[in-house]
Amino acid sequence: MISRDDVVQVARLARLELSEAELERMRRQLDGILAYIDQLKALDVAGVEPTSHAVPLTNVMREDEAAPCWPQEEMLANAPDRAGELFRVPRIIED
Amino acid sequence: MTGLTIHELGAAYRRGETTPTQVVAAYLARIERLDARVGAYLTVTREAALRAAAAADARHRAGTPLGPLDGVPLAVKDVLCTRGVRTTCGSKILERFVPPYDATAVERLAAAGAVLLGKTNMDEFAMGSSTEHSAFRPTKNPWDLARVPGGSSGGSAAAVAGDLAAGAFGTDTGGSVRQPAAFCGVVGLKPTYGRVSRYGLVAFASSLDQIGPLGQDVRDAALLLGAVAGHDPRDATSVDAPVPDYAAALDGGVRGLRVGVPREYFIEGMDPEVGRAVREAVETLRGLGATVEDVSLPTTDYGIAVYYVIAPAEASSNLARYDGVKYGLRVGGAKDLIEMSSRTRAAGFGAEVKRRIMLGTYALSAGYHDAYYGRAQKVRTLVRRDFARAFERVDLLVGPTTPNVAFRLGEKEDPLAMYLNDVFTVPTSLAGLPAVSVRCGFSAAGLPIGLQLIGRAFDEPTILRAAHAYERATSWLARRPSLA
Amino acid sequence: MSATVGTGWEVVIGLEVHAQLLTRSKMFCGCPAAFGAAPNSRTCPVCQGMPGVLPVVNRRAIELAIRTALAFDCRVNEACRFARKHYYYPDMPKNFQISQYEEPLAEEGVLEIDAEGASRPIGIQRLHLEEDVGKLVHEGTLETARASLVDYNRSGVPLMETVSKPDLRSPEEAAAYLKSFRAVLVYLGVCDGNMEEGSLRCDANVSLRPRGATELGTKVEIKNLNSFRNVQHALEFEVTRQRRALEAGERVAQETRLWDADRALTRSMRSKEFAHDYRYFPEPDLVPLTIARAWVEEIRAGLPELPRRRRQRFVAQHGLPPYDAEVLTQSRALADYFEAAVREFPQPKTVSNWVMSELLRVLPADDERAIQGAPITPARLGGLLALIEDGTISGKIAKDVFEKMFRTGDDARAIVAREGLTQVADEGALAAIVDQVMARNPKAIEDYKKGKTAAAKALVGQVMKATGGKANPGIVNRLLEEKLSKT
Known part of the structure; x- marks a missing residue:
């Protein structure tokens, strides 16, 4: 069963602020979904290769050719806050 | 002037019976009149549409149309980036995001002369099966406005069903094109993974997402697919293989085709009307000359569980970029960066998106990674093997698209109940295979039922040919929703 | 040195070096990878992590990494893939970094270093590729800044990370490793080796254990070691700090410390009450790579002679003193210059003297581009030396001629004729x-x-x-x- 502490820890990893009420509701819902997912444990997957891609492609690469960059203003246009040519963010405190 | 299929419109343009401008104007007027009730669109690009229509007029007048989509009014799901047109993904967090680039699919549609009417409503970040999880408003099912259109491409399906666009594009990660197509009684196709470029499709679950067409009939779906399919050097997962002429491959019937019917696709708790309609459809195919075989896909039951590990895991990663730094929403007043990002994400994402981010983060986190993500990837291999085994014996699989018809708005409050709606569409997504949903009847309440045809990788022509043969042998398309 | 010698402790150091690869374009998009431009002017939707964009691998970056792996005698893995490494930081636009985790490009190599006059092999654990992050500018210092500013120009530049085994036994050895490492990379033409501009960055893991012990002590990671001096000084400081702590019966905390070059000390970065959980998984937007043997062999065939071997050859073949050989192999351009001049004027020691005393007086030995573009070509240096040899000019005049050649780019004979510098031999x-x-x-x-x-x-x-x-x-x-x- 997923604990409240687990939910707090995961919310922190996911950068999601959850209210007390949301925390408990989230815990309950995740618990239900995880219980459903736990049916996978019944399957024997010993020696089974994992699938990470649905189509078996390999070695897709591009040549090392420099293309023109995008106009600086276009790349900054969506910024919620900026200082001239730079994106601006509130002060950084490590976690 | 609205309500014609794409191929009928093309013929009308060629014969000079009408013009793209007249048709586009008619669609815009209809949207204006009816969309407040349906809620198919988040953004209508009226001016750009009229400009594009005028350019198409000129090409048709000169007798040099660009192809079957020239001057055809289409809608695309608001998860495909459109240069200069806001692309919200149905989310508050991207409410004001204006991409400086077009998705490859959007670019190809423009190059084919298609006219973009606007961007359609969707479940936020394509997470949902009812379009109720749009941050802006729900979309209603044109067959019954009290019911959902399905999701997550509910806006696109409703637009086509309600004659608010001649055709549309959605995206399908676990059924998000096929399920709304079934609920709205239109044709919806999820191509083979890698068939259509994902460049500019705002990612939900990268290893599953595909762009797919929604059309009024199979021929329209084939024409729409042909316009966007093909290799794109900007998408490393797009396959460099020739694109067949899908419309030309429609004829030929089903005689000699081996049709497999997966026994796991008829389950307890499924709407009996759906089961009955699908079995009748199988008989119709048999009557047309197909041979029908009973097949088994034993891991079907595990599909949803695998999907709800892999898709949220990838989503938790793909959605990490929405942090209030570079674009989109930022909540002000925070004392530092972490608080700003955490509050922005709390305010910008809806409950379903948060749930999946949490689920995915948990499934990837230290101590749980192998038990959830690792195991799900292995079961995904088993799901693929099921299909591979079945396709040794048959040419295509046929079953229901969904276990039930469109449900009422607000009916499925429990997230898991909503997820289970995707039981028949998710396995195909996990295996990367193509599948199409076509109308195969109506419930007693007059709601459409969807028949799903699943093919081998890159064998869209076979499922389209079978769907087309079925469509021509039946008359389900004659019935239309009465919006106004 | 007092930190490492004459104590009962053994120092154990491993280095992680990040090198920017000399590609034209970035790792996953076509933006130029070159250093220096107006902020956010060298970006596109891909390297700014906008919604919906996709990465595509730069073939040249893979090639340069294989080249390096071969130079270190690494095993180049036939199958490798990219993975997403997740953590939040505003210089990283997607809040994950495309890197390699379980299946890196290459593993198990070796780099020979010269320590205290002897050569010692240092193991290389793994070598992998990833994308660089953008640059943060703080309004004030990181601790006091009210806001920080982000420039994504560097975001997506190809980075090659090479992790050594914990085989280094002193700060001097660590510095020697970094020097050899840098020389190899510069020789191979995979990195410009410019530590000030951040083309080469180094982090160190350091721990102490009682001499003779087999188990490793608690390691501390030190970041921000961006010069040879910093590597040595920071490690010396850290070794002393850890030794004092251990001798006082304290425990060394496992943590990340930052080298503060101005104050000459390492200090703890905010303690990790909350450890990182990178949640790696295979990058779904990129397909796996299978590195064909034929490709590897083709790259191997194109490998240049590496500095160490060349140095040995200069002594054996040209009869140079080891000191000269060392100076002349500081960069590939310089060693090439020397050998080209020797082909013109086959008296290696004379050529060496002139290169070391005259050319390196005006050009830095490790500046590949400056040496390559030297106004006095190796052929012209040979021509100058021939004029001394045949008595046309004296050695003293030749030094003036050298300076004039450097300034004007003319050849020696022309300057001597123009200025009437021919020796009076009548x-x-x-x-x-x-x-x-x-x-x-x-x-x-x-x-x-x-x-x-x-x-x-x-x-x-x-x-x-x-x-x-x-x-x-x-x-x-x-x-x-x-x-x-x-x-």
């Missing part, structure tokens, strides 16, 4: 000048006769002065000797 003309000088300096002749041989030198000097330095010193010496013996 015996008749020189004999007359010698006679005049002797006539003017009877005192010197007297002194010479009394056995003061230095007096003859003074007379040579007078003759040279009278000819503006152009007299052939050999002929002047002989004439003077003859004439003095006759008086």
